[in-house]
Amino acid sequence: MDLSVSIGPLRLKNPVVTASGTFGYGEEYSEFIDLSSLGGVVVKGLSLLPKEGNPPPRITETPAGMLNAVGLQNIGIERFLREKLPFLRQFDTSVIVNFFGDSMDEYSKAAESLSSADGIHALEMNISCPNKQAGWCIFGTDPKVTFEVVTAVRRSTHLPLIVKLSPNVTDIRVIARAAADAGADALSLINTITGMAIDIRTRRPVLANITGGLSGPAIKPVALRMVWETYNAVNLPLIGMGGIMNSDDAIEFMLAGASAVAVGTANFIRPTAPVDVLKGIEKYMAEHAIPGISAIRGGMITDRKP
């Protein structure tokens, strides 16, 4: 059976990748999982300069989910290229580097410095972070800003460019179209949904940052709906994610329109989760006599038009 999928110019050997921020720089999980068995490893989001992130506490569990406010802590692009990328190069998998900036200029520079490195197969651009220059509004919530920043990055890299969409918008299709018009090769969705939790005894927020990003099974129905909407709105390959715990979840995303899927929070619960998802997809294909995984993309049967 053919498990390979095309994400624009990027060819993945199979449709299962890891979600940025849940898999470290890959080496943390290499004890538990053969990274070469994955379609791709998406590393923790990087910025030009290292970032300390938010103060603790940063995470808390909520019903069937978790909130995190890590605040994009990372070691910076330079250290990543020097200390982490050589390790990832040993594996037969696509290395996808997630990155962000806090200005248009930083986005471009980050994309540029990653593009000259050997062993990076694609870039995933996080647009769910605040724009320092424009009053901290989020790059991924205003289609004009999204278009501008993706255009700038598109000019700075020859690598396949995946834009990771924020779900914290009124209509994700509008942002998806802006990213597509600006030259994105693919879209990944969804990032976490902004939420919060309060300790009623102390009357204080549970997270030091007050708000955080919700992930895990709790967000899967929302993610699935947004993938389906985006699939019907733009003609780009999609990487679907949001609460995928097993292969059934992954196949749902593909039927809704995702070409590939990312396993995120599940890594924390079962470090072998991405491989388990892949095995389950293979089993599903065998049981349903599906020769190639790309055939099930968007295969949800419905009598209604979106």
Place this chain on the structure above:
Amino acid sequence: MNLIRYFKARISENRQLNGEHNLLTLVPLTGINEPEPGQFYMTGTGACNYDPLLKRPFSLFRRKNNSLQILYRIKGRGTSLISGLGEGAIVDMLGPLGNSYPMPAHNETPLIIAGGIGIAPLFSLAERLAGRAYIFYGARTRDELFFLAELKVFAKGLFISTDDGSYGEKGAIIAVLNDFLTRHSSPVTRHLIYACGPAPMFESLWNVVRGTGIKTYVTLEENMACGIGACLGCVVNTGDGHKSVCKEGPVFLINDILHITG
């Protein structure tokens, strides 16, 4: 690739010690890496309704025969659900994780300071250092002091205090430690402290050891998701930036943790 640190274990006992504390005895179903005192395990129930979703970190309390023991306080939803698991239930374990307690040199006198459930990571250290360590153990009340008979056997000297005076000295355990240090300090004695307890205990301990040159290790606790340094959810602010409690800890030098308030 090697799955020795990701294993299933069978609960052989989930014994209630009092209304709030349980001793969980687990028998790993496969071979494991031997844990060092101070290390911990992420423990999950594998609940198919995702409640709890994440594993919970627990220090190794004791390695006994073929089992691992965890002493825990029922505090939130996760520990409450785990307390409901009975004999025969299978749990998902990741570990041993984190660093461990550096062992004392021959000329160092180890002092073990436990506040409440802080005894959990220190018990196996006390066992390892049997006959060498002075143990200081404080709790709110008599009912919250556990395994005193064993600790008495392990300790070179055992000092107990309770907030309500129901057992041992009345008052904070750090006051007892302070007395001890005043009486036992000499140019030839080199003390080494291992402590675990609530944040206010660490602060009083810092006031005692600060400037004395007594090397002091503390074990920290934080909400965790992955347990292996990937999610960066459990960091603590140190003099050298954010460090992951799960991977660079849970054992830290007190001066790295309390430098900000100090």
